[in-house]
Amino acid sequence: MSIFDERIDRRGSGSYKWDSSADSDVIPLWVADMDFRTAPAVLDALRSRVEHGVFGYVKVLPSYYEALTSWFERRHGWSIDPDRVVYTSGVVPALSAIIKGLTRPGDGVITQTPAYNCFFSSIRNNGCRLLDNPLIREEGPDGFTYRIDYAGLEALAADPSARLLILCNPHNPTGRVWTRDELERVAAICRRHGVRVVSDEIHCELTMPGYSYTPYATVDEEAIVCCSPSKAFNIAGLQIANIVAPDEATQARIDRAINDNEVCDVNPFGVVALEAAYNHGGQWLDELVQYLHGNYMMLRRFFAEHLPALAVGHLEATYLAWVDVRPLGVDSEELERIALDRGKVWVNAGSMYGLDGYIRINMACPRAVLAEGLQRLAAVIANLNLI
Numbered sequence: 551m552s553i554f555d556e557r558i559d560r561r562g563s564g565s566y567k568w569d570s571s572a573d574s575d576v577i578p579l580w581v582a583d584m585d586f587r588t589a590p591a592v593l594d595a596l597r598s599r600v601e602h603g604v605f606g607y608v609k610v611l612p613s614y615y616e617a618l619t620s621w622f623e624r625r626h627g628w629s630i631d632p633d634r635v636v637y638t639s640g641v642v643p644a645l646s647a648i649i650k651g652l653t654r655p656g657d658g659v660i661t662q663t664p665a666y667n668c669f670f671s672s673i674r675n676n677g678c679r680l681l682d683n684p685l686i687r688e689e690g691p692d693g694f695t696y697r698i699d700y701a702g703l704e705a706l707a708a709d710p711s712a713r714l715l716i717l718c719n720p721h722n723p724t725g726r727v728w729t730r731d732e733l734e735r736v737a738a739i740c741r742r743h744g745v746r747v748v749s750d751e752i753h754c755e756l757t758m759p760g761y762s763y764t765p766y767a768t769v770d771e772e773a774i775v776c777c778s779p780s781k782a783f784n785i786a787g788l789q790i791a792n793i794v795a796p797d798e799a800t801q802a803r804i805d806r807a808i809n810d811n812e813v814c815d816v817n818p819f820g821v822v823a824l825e826a827a828y829n830h831g832g833q834w835l836d837e838l839v840q841y842l843h844g845n846y847m848m849l850r851r852f853f854a855e856h857l858p859a860l861a862v863g864h865l866e867a868t869y870l871a872w873v874d875v876r877p878l879g880v881d882s883e884e885l886e887r888i889a890l891d892r893g894k895v896w897v898n899a900g901s902m903y904g905l906d907g908y909i910r911i912n913m914a915c916p917r918a919v920l921a922e923g924l925q926r927l928a929a930v931i932a933n934l935n936l937i
Contacts, residue, residue, distance in 0.1 A: 554586050554841040555916050571896065577923040578896045582722070582870060584784040584914035586838070591830035592783060592823050599822045608818050610637055614825055618792060621828035622777075626754070628765035630794055636805055639789040639820075641752045642668045643813040644776045648748050648793065649676045649714065651807035652774075652800070658711040660745070662698065663904035664872075666722045669750075670904070673716075681706045682904070685724065693850070693864035694874065696724045700735055707743035715740055717749040719766050720757065720867035723903050723910045727761045727866040730769060737770035748774045752791075755782035755835055757867045758843050772796050774804070781868075782835055783827040784914075790820030842869045845913040845920055852921070856928045869914040872900075876907040878931065885909060893930035895923045 560568040567581045587593065615632035622628040638644050645668070649659060655677030661669050663684050673680050683703050685696040706712055717736065720727045728736075740747050749766035754777065757763045767773045778791035793808075795801035808814045846865050853862050853873070863872035875885055882899035886909065890896050900908030913920055 552837075552841055554838065555918070556587075557916050557919065558585060558587065560585065571890070573894065575894045576890065576896055577894065577919060577926065579912045579915070579920070579923045580896045580898045580910075582781065582868075582912055582914075583786050584869065585916065585919065586784055586914065588784045588823070589827060589831040589834035591834070592785065592826045595822050595826035596819055599818060605818055608816055608821055610816070610821055614821055617825040617828040622765065625832070626763060626765050628768055630767075634795045634797070634801055636793040636795060636801060636808060637816055638791055638793065638808055638813050639816055640780070640786075640813075641750055641776045641778050641791045642672065643808075643811065644791050644793045645669070645716065645748065645750065646672045646675060647807040647811050647813065648774055648776075648804055649673060649678060650811065651803040651805075652746060653678050653713045656711065657713040658706070658709055660703070660706050660712060660715040661904075662703075662718075662721075664723055664900060664908070665716075665904055666718055666750070667902045667904075669716050669718075678713075679711065681709060681712060684905075685721075690864055693862050695864045695866075696721070696726055698728075698732060698736065700739065703736065704739050704743075707739050707745045712743065712745050715745055715747045717747050717766060718753075719749050719751050720753045720763060722753055722868055723870050723872050723898075723900075723908075725863060725865040725868050725870060725872060727757055727763055730764045733764055733766055733769045737766075737773075741770070741772070746772060746774065749776065751775055751777045752781050753868045755779075756839060756842065756869060758839070758846070758865060761866045763867070767794060767796070774800065779824050779827045779831075782838075783823070783831060785820070785823045785827070788817065788820040788823050790816055790824050841917075842914060845869070845915075845917055846871065848917060849911070849913055849920065849924065852924045852928075856924075857931065869912065871911040871913055873909050873911060874907065875900075875909050878934075882906050882909055888934065889927055889930050892933070893926040895926040895930075897927070 658681040660681045775794040780786040859877045861874040886899040898910040
C-alpha cells in the first residue's frame with residue numbers, strides 16, 4: 551500500500567476544495583490541490599518552526615535563495631541568479647504584478663486557450679486586452695493532444711498593442727509539456743515582434759514518466775518566469791512563490807508593482823516549507839509522480855471500459871485529466887452542475903478555461919477516492935441516457 555492511498559478527512563479544516571460544498575457526501579475532483587500530506591521533510595520543518603512560537607514579520611535569508619537555485623540547477627539544469635528573484639505570496643499575484651509592471655491599460659496580452667482561468671482575470675483586472683491564440687487539437691495514439699498555432703501566434707504578436715504572452719509550461723489544463731523546439735519557436739516569434747514572455751511554471755515538477763520539462767528561461771534570456779513548490783508539494787495554503795526576472799530593470803518594474811499590489815510579504819511557514827521541499831523533498835516527489843501516473847492510467851482504463859465515447863487527453867504533466875464530453879450533447883457547465891447535484895461528484899467545466907465541451911478532473915487523491923468519483927460520474931451519465 552502506498553502512503554498516497556491514505557484517506558485523510560479534510561472536511562471541517564477550512565479546505566476550499568472540500569468545504570465549499572455543504573453536502574458532506576460530495577467527492578471534489580475540481581480545484582487543483584492534492585489530498586495527500588506534504589513531504590515528511592516539510593512537515594518536520596514546519597513542526598520545528600511552530601515550536602519556536604514566534605511568528606513575526608519575515609526576513610527572507612540567503613538559505614531560501616540557495617534552496618531555490620540549487621533545486622532548479624540540480625533537477626532541471628537551470629541556473630537562476632538569486633539577485634533576480636522576487637518572492638511573493640503566489641503565482642496568481644505574481645502574474646498580476648508582472649502585467650501591471652510591464653504593460654499599460656489597453657495593451658494586448660496573448661494567451662493560448664484552453665488556459666488557466668486566472669490568466670483571464672489577471673489581464674482584465676489590469677485593464678489589458680486579451681489576445682487569444684487557441685491551441686490546435688491533434689489526435690494521437692495515446693489520446694488527443696494539442697500543439698501551438700504558430701501562424702496565429704505570429705499574427706497576434708505582430709499587433710502593435712501586444713506586449714506580453716502568458717505561457718503555461720507545462721500547460722494547464724491540457725497537460726502538455728512543451729518541447730525545447732516548441733519553446734524556441736515561441737521565443738523566436740515573440741523576439742521578432744518585441745513581445746515579452748511570462749512563463750507560469752507552477753506545474754513543472756509534475757511531469758509524467760518519459761517527459762522532460764524545459765525551463766523557458768533556458769531558451770529565452772528575456773523571459774520572466776513564475777515558479778512555486780505549491781502544486782508539487784501541496785502547500786498552496788502557505789502562499790509562497792517566486793518571480794525570476796531576466797535583468798535589473800525588469801525586476802525593478804515588477805518589484806514596484808508587487809509593492810503597489812501589497813503582495814510583497816510572505817509568511818514564515820511558506821519560507822520554511824520551500825526550503826525543506828527543495829532541500830529534502832526530491833525522493834518523496836518522485837514517488838508522488840509515479841502514483842499520479844498510476845491514477846491517470848486507471849482513469850484512462852475506466853473511461854475506455856465505462857465511457858468509451860468520451861476521449862481522454864494524453865497527459866504529459868500535471869494531475870489534471872482533460873476529457874472531451876462533447877458527445878454528451880450538453881455544455882460543460884451543465885454537466886458540472888448535473889454531476890454535482892445528482893452524482894455528488896464535482897469536476898470543472900471546460901468553459902472556465904475558455905473551451906466548452908470538455909471537463910477537467912483532478913486526479914490527485916487516493917486511488918479509491920478517484921475510482922468512486924469516476925463511478926458516480928459514469929452513473930450520472932448513464933441515468934441521463936446521454937450516450
